Amino acid sequence: MGKSSKDKRDAYYRLAKEQGWRARSAFKLLQLDEEFNLFAHVSRVVDLCAAPGSWSQVLSRILIQNQKFGLQSWQNQEAHLRRQMLGVFADAPDQEAHASLDRTIASQHEASRPREEVKIVSIDLQPISPLEGITTLRADITHPATVPLLLKALDAGYDESKLDGQAHGLASHPVDLVLSDGAPDVTGLHDLDIYVQSQLLFAALNLALCVLKPGGKFVAKIFRGRNVDVLYAQLKIFFEKVVVAKPRSSRASSMEAFIVCLNFRPPMGFKASLEKPLGVGERLDAMVKERELQLPMIAPSRMQDTETGAWGQCLSSPVVGVDNLGITELDVYDDEDDAGQLADTTATTRSSTGTSIDKSTRWIAPFISCGDLSAFDSDASYLLPEDHVSLDPVQPPIAPPYRRAIELRAAQSKIVR
Known part of the structure; x- marks a missing residue:
């Protein structure tokens, strides 16, 4: 009864189980990609706060297995149908047309093969079940020791002795995209939740600055609140374009959104390091003041x-x-x-x-609502078909932090009985 009730209340939760996703958040990344084309010309990705691994699943299926979703999937189906119609009903197709069609089909077959040059690293404090083509690290993104571990996972030949105490010039092959879907356990106190989430965002940003290449992309979850424009403006120091996006699969009643930062352009002379992270002390304030002198916009x-x-x-x-x-x-x-x-x-x-x-x-960051308007409403309840069978989650948490609390509650209930 409980599973069936949740399937009614959350259409994306039900779809995630039916389509084999580990969590409903996979649809958020897919809808963000439809709007911003995040995965174009991307071969090296870091997924922060990745557990249970739904975003890493999306990366594996799209970048490694070359699967198509959403708009690209529909376009491929239409193109395939068009080729079939032209091949069957063409009046007098000449040899050149046949050769062109064969080349198109061959190129599509080549594009559908698994890619070997893609490198994806997922990081979280919680263990992550293995995924095809994904390197998982159990580490703290706020700790300076995480950067060498990440660089070694990205490049097998990475030599820590070449670091020279600096965290910015160490990645011989920087990454194209950094994702962060992490969020704290909400308390219901919005001001506190927004503050903790902003600190988590700064932690993800500090790590991204160490490994992101110029022109790279950064996507992270945020909690919108009062004076959040200051946070957007701070991100504008490092990226040419900063957009706030709300996927349709994200509940409208939730204050969550995603900050999409495009075209990474570090300020002149900037040296990223987790030893002196942004958002701590007076370093960011000094950078903002210096940026105001160069280009007043903050x-x-x-x-x-x-x-x-x-x-x-x-x-x-x-x-x-x-x-x-x-x-x-x-x-x-x-x-x-x-x-x-x-x-x-x-x-x-x-x-x-x-x-x-x-x-x-x-400067005020633009706000975009992304996702197909004909898609499910994440806040609405839908009737289930009579023959509906409720499925179990694809990947239950391996070591959830609440397991100990459940065990203690079960032990106390036995004592009371």
Whole structure:
């Protein structure tokens, strides 16, 4: 009764079991890939906080086994049907058309073969059941010793003696994509949950900065809350494009979303290291101030006018001009014109009072809802067919942290009886 009830309440939980996924979160990554094409030209991936391994499953099936899902699957089916129709109903197909068709089929067969050059490493504190083509590590992503272990898993010939105490130039072959679907055990106190999740995000980011190649991608789970724009702006220091995405398989009632960071571009002279991680101490604040001098686009905080309800910003240098009539002028960052903004932000404007005002900008991350609108609603309940058989999870947790609590509860219930 319990399984059947959950199958009704959560369509993606039921689909995950039917399609062989270890968790419903696999659909979140698939929908993110449909929107951002995350796996294009990707052969080296690191999956952080990977247990029980649903995202690693997606990586294995798409990058190693060359399986197609979602839009690409439909496109392949349509192309296959079109080839069949052309082959059967063509009036007088010439030899060149046949040769072209044979080359297309041969290329598709070649593309469907398992790829050997792909390297995927999954890391988690909890043990992960083995997956085809996936190297699993049981390690702490916040510990500096994890970076050498990761680099050795990525490259068998990695020599730790060449590290020279620096964590940024050690990866002879950096990775193309870093994923993080980790989240803390929620307490129900939203402010606390958001803070802990932001620290987990910083831990994933620090590790990603050590192994990510220029132009790489970073995707991580976040909890949206007040002043989360500051976190987005901090990520904008390292990536050209930062987008907040909400997959359709993610419950609308949940405050979770995913931050998608594209085109990694570390600041000049930046050296990543877990010995001095970002988000701890004053290192990130110093980087933000330095970035403001180079390209003013990071606002330390935002303030709301209690009378007008308008949102402003507080920067180290004034950006708001107020004339004699009390009219406020505010410069807003345009994400569509990054190149032109370089010259504009260095200019100064002069208000009607005659005072010079530095022209700064404020950047707001775009929000995208991804996933097919005709797909299941993750918050809705659906009737099950009469012949429905509830399935067991594909991969139960190997060593769940709550196992000890269950054992203690069972022992106490026996004593009471």
